[in-house]
Amino acid sequence: MSIFHYLKYFLFHVIGLCALAALAAGGTAIPIGFVVVVATYVIGDALGGDDTSTPRIRYPGILTFQLWLALPLLATIVFASVWSVCQADVLGFGAWITRLTGVDVLAARQTTTPLQHAAGILLTGLMIGMIGTIPGHELTHRTWDKISMLIGRWLLAFSFDTVFSIEHVYGHHRYVSTVEDPATAPRGRNVYFHIVISTIRGNVSAWKIEQKRLRREGRGAVSPFNAVIRGHLMSVLLVATAWMAGGAVAAGYFVLCALAGKALLEIVNYMEHYGIVRDPATPVQPRHSWNTNRRFSSWTMFNLTRHSHHHAQGEVPYQDLKPFPDAPMMISGYLTTIVVAMIPPLWHRLMTPKVMAWDRDHATPAERKLAAAANARSGMAAFEQQGARHGV
Incomplete structure (x- = not known):
């Protein structure tokens, strides 16, 4: 069974x-592909149960190489997506696919409708979020490994979010579940508002972190040494490449795909920490993040699901993360929870009881005071009082 733990x-x-x-197939294959990917996750997590195993990995380098493979895979996916809106057969991609498969993808591209291209933006944004951000997140935590950091930042550049490698590692992990953290959504916040406010605050935070680092080194903030500036230039280079491939239409299409990928990250931030509070004097513990051990999400997302352990020990490689079954649990696997988060009334209906249970089962006395104040601000105080009357 040992090889299975690499293959999965x-x-x-x-x-x-x-x-x-x-x-690449174009036409109806694009929306069908999007629906199939989402449905595979939702059904896979519903039927697959939980994976609470933590196997011993003898050759971790193989698992690191699997992360590195995400960059050529994502670059090819994004290329195919941008190619789908180009007039020219860029790099002869369509002719090559036709010769290889016998499917006339050039003809299919000509008949692809605007709605099908919109589905392409959603599918590509989903892939940028999954194939880009998930390995990028893991790799940019490996600050001691220059190759992993470089690959990770290029993966994040596809969602205009190389600042994630700064703010997430040096800001979010320090301030998680406190009001200082841009990525932690307070109780009652709408997910769509969170996408905007977390993006803005995250960029501001990354700039301040980098500014302090450069000041310690005796360098100016506006210089080639600023990782925020260099990172945004990486994203600009990707936009320019799309422009060269297909002009303004291709560049605009790629920008929409990138923004969709960035929005997906912020939705994930929203659901990973929503409503949890932490006494700033208390070290980050597994109870300060929502967790899930759904098997399909775990295997296809490099154990991103084991978020509670990741926040307790951010330097631990993904294959060594423990499931922590007693940690606070998400609604289900990641894609299922994302879908629920995007329907605010359903989200609040399902998550408010979970947040109240977190206050009861996981919060310290100091955190219960913070929670009560958060409930009063969010309008959840009435629910809290109702639960108290019923002994919940």
Whole structure:
């Protein structure tokens, strides 16, 4: 069974290849591909149960290489997606696919409708979030490994979010579940508002962190040494590449895909920490993040699901993260929870009882005071009082 624990993470790449095939095929294959990917996660997590195993990995380098493979995979997916809105057959991609498969993808591209291209933006944004941000997140935590950091930042550049490698590692992990953290959504916040406010505050935070670092080194903030500036230039280079491939239409299309990928990250931030409070004097513990051990999400997302352990020990590689079954649990696996988060009335209906249970089962006395204040601000105080009357 030992080889299985390496092979299972290749499900990540299989999902990416399926999305690539749908984008290259064009037409109805694009929305079908999007629906199939989402449905596969929702059904897979519903039927697959939980994975609470933590196998011993003898060759961790193989698992690191699997992360590195995300960059050529994502670049190919995004290329195919941008190619789908170009007039020219860039790099002869369509002719090559036609010769290889016998499917006339050039003809299919000509008949692809605007609605199908919109589905392409959603599918590509989903892949940028999954194939880009998830490995990028893991790799940019490895600050001691220059290759992993470089690959990770390029993966994040596809969602205009290289600042994630700064703010997340040096800001979010320090301030998680406090009011200082841009990524932690307070109780009652709407997910769509969170996407905007977390993006703005995250960029501001990253700039301040980098500014302090450069000041310690005796360098100016506006200089080639500023990782925020360099990172945004990486994203600009990707936009310019799309422009060269297909002009303004291709560049605009890529920008929409990138923004969709960035929005997905902020939705994930929203659901990973929503409503949890932490006494700033208390070290970050597994109870300060929502967790899930759903098998399919775990295997296809490099154990991103084991978020509670990740926040307790951010330097631990993904394959060594423990499931912490007693940690506060999400609604389900990641895609299912994302879908619920995007329907605010359903989200609040399902999550408010979970947040109240967190106050009861996980909060310290000091955190219960913070929670009571958060409930008063968010309008959840009435629910809190109702639960108290019923002994919940």
